[in-house]
Structure formats: structure tokens, C-alpha cells
Amino acid sequence: MTRRLDISDLTKAFGAAPPVLGPLSLTLDGEGITAIIGRSGSGKSTFLRCLSGLETPTRGTAMLGGKPIRPAEVGFVFQEPRLMPWLSVRRNIAFGLSHLPKPERARAVEAAMALVGLSAAADYLPKQLSGGMAQRVALARALAPRPDLLLLDEPLSALDPLTRERMQDHILHVAQHIRVTILLITHDMDEALALANRVIVLRGPPGRIVLDVTIPEHDPAYAFPRDRTSAAFQAMRRRLIDALEPAPVALAR
Amino acid sequence: MAEHSVTAAALTARHQTAGSAASVRRLPGFGWSVGLIVPIMVLLLWQLAAGGAWIEADLLPSPATIAQTFWAMVQDGSLANDILVTVYRLALGFVLGTAAGTVAGLLTGALPLARRLLDPTLQALRSVPSLAWVPLFILWFGIYDTSKVILIAVGVFFPVYLNLMAAIAGVDRKLIEVGRVHDYGKLRLMLRIQLPAAMPLYLTGIRGGLGLGWMFIASAEMMGANNGLGFILTNGEEIGRPDQIIVAILAFAVLGKSTDWLLARTAERLTDWQDKLHPETGA
Ligand SMILES: Nc1ncnc2c1ncn2[C@@H]1O[C@H](COP(=O)(O)OP(=O)(O)O)[C@@H](O)[C@H]1O
Ligand SMILES: [Mg+2]
Numbered sequence: 001m002t003r004r005l006d007i008s009d010l011t012k013a014f015g016a017a018p019p020v021l022g023p024l025s026l027t028l029d030g031e032g033i034t035a036i037i038g039r040s041g042s043g044k045s046t047f048l049r050c051l052s053g054l055e056t057p058t059r060g061t062a063m064l065g066g067k068p069i070r071p072a073e074v075g076f077v078f079q080e081p082r083l084m085p086w087l088s089v090r091r092n093i094a095f096g097l098s099h100l101p102k103p104e105r106a107r108a109v110e111a112a113m114a115l116v117g118l119s120a121a122a123d124y125l126p127k128q129l130s131g132g133m134a135q136r137v138a139l140a141r142a143l144a145p146r147p148d149l150l151l152l153d154e155p156l157s158a159l160d161p162l163t164r165e166r167m168q169d170h171i172l173h174v175a176q177h178i179r180v181t182i183l184l185i186t187h188d189m190d191e192a193l194a195l196a197n198r199v200i201v202l203r204g205p206p207g208r209i210v211l212d213v214t215i216p217e218h219d220p221a222y223a224f225p226r227d228r229t230s231a232a233f234q235a236m237r238r239r240l241i242d243a244l245e246p247a248p249v250a251l252a253r
Numbered sequence: 254m255a256e257h258s259v260t261a262a263a264l265t266a267r268h269q270t271a272g273s274a275a276s277v278r279r280l281p282g283f284g285w286s287v288g289l290i291v292p293i294m295v296l297l298l299w300q301l302a303a304g305g306a307w308i309e310a311d312l313l314p315s316p317a318t319i320a321q322t323f324w325a326m327v328q329d330g331s332l333a334n335d336i337l338v339t340v341y342r343l344a345l346g347f348v349l350g351t352a353a354g355t356v357a358g359l360l361t362g363a364l365p366l367a368r369r370l371l372d373p374t375l376q377a378l379r380s381v382p383s384l385a386w387v388p389l390f391i392l393w394f395g396i397y398d399t400s401k402v403i404l405i406a407v408g409v410f411f412p413v414y415l416n417l418m419a420a421i422a423g424v425d426r427k428l429i430e431v432g433r434v435h436d437y438g439k440l441r442l443m444l445r446i447q448l449p450a451a452m453p454l455y456l457t458g459i460r461g462g463l464g465l466g467w468m469f470i471a472s473a474e475m476m477g478a479n480n481g482l483g484f485i486l487t488n489g490e491e492i493g494r495p496d497q498i499i500v501a502i503l504a505f506a507v508l509g510k511s512t513d514w515l516l517a518r519t520a521e522r523l524t525d526w527q528d529k530l531h532p533e534t535g536a
Contacts (some may be wrong), residue, residue: 052434071436082431086449086526095445096435127528145435 002181003065003148004029010060011206012046020205021046023060026212028198033175033182035192036200039244043207044185048151051183052076064148075142075180077155081134083126089113089137090122096145112140115177116170132163136170143174150174152184156191168194172224189240193233194226201243211243314496322496323503336504339481342398343470346405350466351459354410358417358458362451363443368418379411383469387476401473408469409462416458420451453527456520463516467509 004027011022021043028034038044049055051062053071062069075096083092093112097105113119116136126134135155142150152171156164172195175182186192192199193215201211213236215222221232296316302308303315310318326332357375361368386404394400424447432442474483482501489498 054430054433071434074434076434078427078430080427082427084428084431084446084449085528086452086524095431098441098445125526127526 002031002179005069005149005181006061006063006066007051008061010047010050010062011058012043012050012055013058018206019058021050021207022057024208025060026200026209028181028183031175031179031181032197033171033184033195034198034200035184035186035196036202037186037189037192037240037244038202038204038207040187042202042204044187044202045153047202047207048076048153048183048185051149052151069149072145073148075145075147075150077135077138077142077150077152079154079158081126081129081131081138083129083134083137083141085126087126088122089118089124089126089129092126092137093118093140093144095141108144108146109140112144115143115174116140130163131159132167135159135167139170139174143178143180146178148181150180150182152182154185154187157187164191171195176224189237189244190228192240193236194228199236199240201240203244211239213239311493312495314499319496319499322494323500326497326500332500332504335480335482335485335501336508339470339474339483340508342401342473342481343405343466345398346402346470347409347463347466349402350406350409350462351413353406354413354458354462355417355455357410358414358455359421361414362418362421363447368422372418375411375414379415383408383472384476387472391477396477401470401478404473405466405469408465412461412465413455413458416461417451417455420454420458421447424450453520453524456516456524460513460516460520463512464509467505467512471505 007024007026009023009025011019011024013019024047036044036047046055050057051069052074053069054076064070064073084095087095090109090113093109094105097108100108110119113122116139118133118136118140121129121133121137124133126137129137135158139152139155155171156167159167168191171182171184174180175195184192184195189199196215197217198212198214200209200213202208203210215236219232221227221230226233299313300316303310303313303317314322323332357371361371383404386407387400390400390403394403421443428446428450429442432446437445470481471483471486474481475487478484482504485501486498489495489501
């Protein structure tokens, strides 16, 4: 089992400006992918950055297994690969492993590379990689230290549509093969529906949860790979769109 | 390998500027020699003009005379000796200036407080013309090598300092964040992200420093030296030997260019991870 993530009343304001996020409460229990969708500016990145320690929440807490999250427990993939251009693929993936002795580090790197299908590119420099490969390196770098929590901040939105679909397969593969709780931010609801077993819609600022649906795990209509043309898929899609649209009724809240 | 890449660079350069690129590209190995056409033409015209006595040999000796002087200075060992003296002073000053510039650049780049304290003063000193230091340094450090080495170090210091400071302070925040999500402390951020990321600009600074070092050593040796290439210049003026002056100028040009080329090659090798369209060397 993975450890439980408890977020309560998480709020973030930058300086004296009104909050851009929260208060937001959420519990994640177990493996698999939870997708967070929301329009640009709704506070999605701020949310993940608060969880990773890149930002300090103004109020509220985020606990993993009952204790405050430590950076070592979190893997983060940004929208851009953010590889160190002077390091080979292998050494980029080893970036978060300097605490390990050499043989273990090498083993962890090999495992992470294999997981995302990069073994053949181990000695390439970032400048030699395609966008999709570079993002897979970033994914492997985040996974190599074996985090409990993997935070993906729109990791696919800079990729072309074909590459994006292959990347989705890689993320699904990761979710099915290692024990990790994945929070995936996207503004693409088809992507959320293709990958996640839970979808959360954020609206803001300040970013708040307006919809939280768990996708029935054993319903054959949602078996992987998901059939995007199915009636169930389309109905779910409709619900998400309705939640995303700032309809007058919802605004009156 | 070296030959090949220089050729490629020259070809690329021509390709960018001239329409005749296609014909040059069809002659592999010819590209680099294009740069020699102008000097050779000038030499020929010059020799003709001197031979026809259109210019006074007292002011501008013929290339043949200069070649003779050059050969004489090679044979009596004086040229090699003066070059060695100059290169020795330059090397000392270069190492000293690079070291000081590196320390100051690291400090001010990494610590905003250090930058606020030091940078205004250093910027003010930077605008002092090189020659203005000479009398003071001679008073302080004597007429011999020390004052010259220090003057060169001053010249080398500023480009190294400025570039390293800017490079470290300007490292992409996005890369720093990658270190932070991996729980890197300040020291590790510096060693594993900021320093490597700063390398290209730092090396550019060192190259600029070497260039200024050559400028400053000419100043240093022209004011009170009894050997070195700069001394050949002033001595040539005193005894009325323009040929000797021109030999020294040429030596400066060749030495300056080749040391810069060496540094550029080294820098390129150290930073070949950069995703650049054209190499900088060789042009
Ligand atoms: N460092 C910051 N300083 C001030 N405002 C910020 C900062 N980061 C984000 N914001 C603001 O917070 C809001 C939410 O941003 P963000 O979390 O990036 O949204 P999203 O990822 O959903 O597009 C935006 O209005 C943005 O301008
Ligand atoms: Mg965002």
C-alpha cells in the first residue's frame, strides 16, 4: 500500500494579494492516477508547488502518512523537461540519487530508464533528444529516487499530439508497474479521462475543488485502454465540461 | 579533426556572407585559406611600392627588409628571448587576474549582499584607463616584473569577474527548481547547477580577460622595461627602426591570435553540451 496523502485547508496567497489557491482539502489513498483539471490560472501549478515544497503554503497542511511531506518523498515533472544540458541522460536521471552508493545508484538509474524505455539513449546529451524523449528523461529522473508521491504539472502539454499519446502510455505504464500515488495536472479532459481513476476539477482563482469524481474501477466501460468513443466516456466528459464552465448557477454559489 | 572543423566553420561563415559559397564548398580544404588572400595582396603591393621607392624606407620599410630584420632577431635569439619574457609576465598576470576574478565573481554572484558591497567599487575601478595605473604600480611595486604582472592581472580581472558574476546570478530559475525538488542545499545547488550552467559565460570572460591582458602588457612594457615585446616597440622608436617595430607588432598579433584560438578550442570542448548552431572557434 502507498501512504495516505491528507491535504487540509491548504491556502496560498502571494504577498498581500488575495489567495490564488484554497482553502482546499483532499485525501488521496492508494495508487493510481488522480487527474486535476482546471483552466489556466486556476491555481493548479500553485497547488502542486505547495505539495513539493517549492512554495510554502500560507495556511493549511499537507501530510503524507501522517507526517509533513519531505522533498525526498516527492517526484516532480514540470511542463518542460528542465534537464541539465551538460549531463548525459544517465546522469540527469541520477540527479536526485547522490545520497546512494554508486552501485545502487547505477541500478536505480537502469531501472528508471527501462521503465520509460530509454535504455538505448543512456549516453545521449539533452540536445540530442526529441521533446518526447526529453520529457521521458524528466519522468525517469523523478521516479529514480522511488518517491511515494509523483507530481506531474502538465507534463504533456508541450508535446505534439502523437508524441503526447505515446507519453500517456508511458505514464499509464508507470502507474501500473510501480507503487506510487500520481497527481497529474492537465487542462485536457480527454487526457484526464484516458489516464485517471479519479478526476478533480479546480476552479479559481482562488483555486477550489468544484467536482471530484472517482471513476468506477471495475466498470468494464472504463477498462484500460479506455474507449474514448464509448457512451460512458462521453457522459463523463460532459460532466467535466459542465464543471469547468463557469455557469451562472455555479457562480452564485 | 581540427582541420576539418575549422574548414567547416570557415565554410559556414562564407555561406552566411557571400553568394559564392557554393563554389567554395566544392573545394574542400580551400575554405580556410581564403582569409590569406587580402594579406598576401597587401604584401605584394607594399613590396612593389617600396621597390619603386614610392614610400620612404625610413618610415615604412619594405616587407623584404622586415623579413631580414625578423630573421636577424630570430638568429641572435633576441626575439625568442623577448617573447618568452612577455609571455612569462602575461601568464603570471593572467593566472593572478583569473583567480581573483573567479573569487570575486563567485562571491558576488552567489551572495547578493557581497554584490551590493563590492560591485559598485569594482565597477568604478573598471573605468580607470589601463595606463593610469602604471605610475602608481611602479611606485608601489617597483619598475621590475611585479608592477607589470599586477597591471596585467587588473586587465584580466574585470572580464572574468563580470561574466562569472552575471552567469551565476543569472542561472535559469527553472533549473534551480529542479535542484530544490531534489532537496538540494545551497552548496549543492552551486556545485551541481549554478557552476556548470555558468561555465560558458565564465569561459567567455576568461577569453576576454586574455585579450585585455595582451593590451595591458603592451602598455606595461612600453613604460619602463628593458626587455619584452613592448620594449622592442619603444626601443625601435628611439633608435629609428620601424622594421623592428613592425616585427614586434606582428609577434603580438600572432601570439594574441593563437592564444585566443587555444582558449576558444578548450572552451568549446568544455561546453560542447550547448545546443548551438555554429561553433565559435576558428573565425
Ligand atoms: N510566484 C507568483 N507570484 C505571484 N502570483 C503568482 C505566482 N505564481 C502564480 N501566481 C498567480 O497564481 C495564479 C494561479 O497560477 P497557477 O497556479 O500557475 O495556475 P495554473 O497552473 O492553473 O495555470 C495566477 O493568477 C498566477 O498569476
Ligand atoms: Mg500551470
